[in-house]
Amino acid sequence: xxxxxxxxxxxxxxxxxxxxxxxxxxxxxxxxxxxxxxxxxxxxxxxxxxxxxxxxxxxxxxxxxxxxxxxxxxxxxxxxxxxxxxxxxxxxxxxxxxxxxxxxxxxxxxxxxxxxxxxxxxxxxxxxxxxxxxxxxxxxxxxxxxxxxxxxxxxxxxxxxxxxxxxxxxxxxxxxxxxxxxxxxxxxxxxxxxxxxxxxxxxxxxxxxxxxxxxxxxxxxxxxxxxxxxxxxxxxxxxxxxxxxxxxxxxxxxxxxxxxxxxxxxxxxxxxxxxxxxxxxxxxxxxxxxxxxxxxxxxxxxxxxxxxxxxxxxxxxxxxxxxxxxxxxxxxxxx
Ligand SMILES: [Cu+2]
Numbered sequence: 001x002x003x004x005x006x007x008x009x010x011x012x013x014x015x016x017x018x019x020x021x022x023x024x025x026x027x028x029x030x031x032x033x034x035x036x037x038x039x040x041x042x043x044x045x046x047x048x049x050x051x052x053x054x055x056x057x058x059x060x061x062x063x064x065x066x067x068x069x070x071x072x073x074x075x076x077x078x079x080x081x082x083x084x085x086x087x088x089x090x091x092x093x094x095x096x097x098x099x100x101x102x103x104x105x106x107x108x109x110x111x112x113x114x115x116x117x118x119x120x121x122x123x124x125x126x127x128x129x130x131x132x133x134x135x136x137x138x139x140x141x142x143x144x145x146x147x148x149x150x151x152x153x154x155x156x157x158x159x160x161x162x163x164x165x166x167x168x169x170x171x172x173x174x175x176x177x178x179x180x181x182x183x184x185x186x187x188x189x190x191x192x193x194x195x196x197x198x199x200x201x202x203x204x205x206x207x208x209x210x211x212x213x214x215x216x217x218x219x220x221x222x223x224x225x226x227x228x229x230x231x232x233x234x235x236x237x238x239x240x241x242x243x244x245x246x247x248x249x250x251x252x253x254x255x256x257x258x259x260x261x262x263x264x265x266x267x268x269x270x271x272x273x274x275x276x277x278x279x280x281x282x283x284x285x286x287x288x289x290x291x292x293x294x295x296x297x298x299x300x301x302x303x304x305x306x307x308x309x310x311x312x313x314x315x316x317x318x319x320x321x322x323x324x325x326x327x328x329x330x331x332x333x334x335x
Pocket of ligand 1: 019020021063139140234
């Protein structure tokens with residue numbers, strides 16, 4: 001059954017109800033949990049101070065922009081306010097997780113959007129208006145990344161705001177469409193109407209303890225255009241509250257990122273937080289470059305040529321043994 005807590009929590013009416021999306025469901029080793037369960041909820045509607053002057057009101061599935069509140073960028077809009085009411089999912093290091101998203105408002109959730117979906121998927125839209133019914137298509141092209149942030153000693157995950165380091169454990173990026181060097185295809189939103197699946201393992205060397213597990217699709221904004229209202233890079237973060245059982249003790253490796261600080265590459269002074277540097281809209285309109293978060297038109301549209309200097313967002317990735325950079329595919333040679 002759909003969680004009544006979630007259905008009641010979001011009562012806002014969004015005119016274009018299916019234009020955006022939220023990751024809301026997890027499966028552990030192939031078994032789907034109830035939609036919404038173990039995820040920090042969001043507040044809807046919610047006004048972000050940084051965009052209040054533009055009249056921005058974030059509804060349930062609305063994107064989060066880089067200039068929004070740190071808490072909104074970490075785990076979704078105003079999500080820390082919902083931490084205490086969120087259950088904690090117990091998993092084992094090495095378990096395989098899959099994440100599913102929806103574009104439907106919680107008040108409109110029906111069992112047929114979650115149960116009996118094709119290919120054992122965790123969400124679908126049998127009565128939808130999207131390209132390839134019954135699939136639940138992603139609304140936007142971009143990479144999907146997932147991170148773990150370990151809860152500091154002595155703290156409960158329900159009391160942790162995500163201000164520590166985040167270590168990337170998953171990247172779903174792009175490929176070249178039929179080896180065409182001038183046409184990429186993101187594997188999540190791929191223009192087939194049949195979305196890529198978000199499946200990865202919790203590294204088997206993950207130390208025992210409590211974590212926030214963040215998953216996000218980042219639709220990078222077009223770097224050469226005017227950054228007009230509503231046109232910023234869009235993030236779609238959600239966090240699971242998890243307790244990892246493991247034979248390993250200790251901490252995650254160093255070298256993770258801070259959110260939002262290290263979502264920026266060339267923030268002024270490097271050590272100044274992204275939030276500070278983006279605290280006014282003027283700053284947002286200045287030429288700040290973010291790793292994988294401002295791109296050329298081919299990547300913005302998700303079916304053109306890639307940027308030569310593109311770096312996947314989210315920092316180094318950990319496979320349980322080493323930290324490494326996930327490199328985009330090599331561009332095929334022209335034939
Ligand atoms: Cu959207």
